[in-house]
Amino acid sequence: MVRMKMEKTISYRRYELVHDAPIIRDFQARWPALFDVSEINAEFKRITTMPLQSRFLSQLDVLSDRLVKLFEKRGRQIGKRLQSIMADMSQDDDVDVGRECVLKGLCVYLNEDPENLVRExxxxxxxxxxxxxxxxxxxxxxxxxxxxxxxxxxxxIVLEGQVVLHDLDNVALAAAMLFGLMYALNLNYPPELNSFEVLQKVVMELDGNTLSKKAQALKNRLHQ
Structure with missing residues (x-):
């Protein structure tokens, strides 16, 4: 019943987000059902016609080996930070740990602080x-x-100073849900996290025709 009602009311949510730009706390109070893993997946598919969680994780796995090879080639200070992250990956065979390391490594490779994405x-x-x-x-x-x-x-997941979703199984799933919420809530990518553009246009292959120079360079290296 909730899913059916959310299907019928998507135009109201999109109008409110675009025209009123409400703060997250107020929007969550009005649309509490949206802040749930299954409903974030459903809302993302309503907007893009593409599955979120399964595609995000599978595409990350597909690109993982190539990303790791790029990380290994990076030198200087960024290369050292990447080596530290990849060391955690090599010491643990858990696929979720591997995905987390790749996400953090992507931030470092793009000269960003991974703590801007994942903070412990x-x-x-x-x-x-x-x-x-x-x-x-x-x-x-x-x-x-x-x-x-x-x-x-x-x-x-934290948005505008409050935890809007918790009890997630792993960091990679949290990253997928955060990505989905940015679509569902019509949020702009923060300037300190260009890695979201890479996740959107290179990993998820959404609107990938126009890329920034940094994202285009990474995409070219991945397909060499």
């Missing part, structure tokens, strides 16, 4: 975490215990 917090520092999240415009938050040997306690 310590569960014990709840007060500090709240303050840091309130200052975050957009990103993925990963909450861990100081002495944790297992996976993170929580992985969520």
């Amino acid at each position: 917090y310590t569960a014990e520092d709840e007060g500090l975490n709240r303050g840091a999240i309130e200052e975050t415009t957009l990103g993925i938050c990963v909450v861990k215990h100081t002495d944790a040997t297992d996976g993170p306690e929580d992985i969520g």
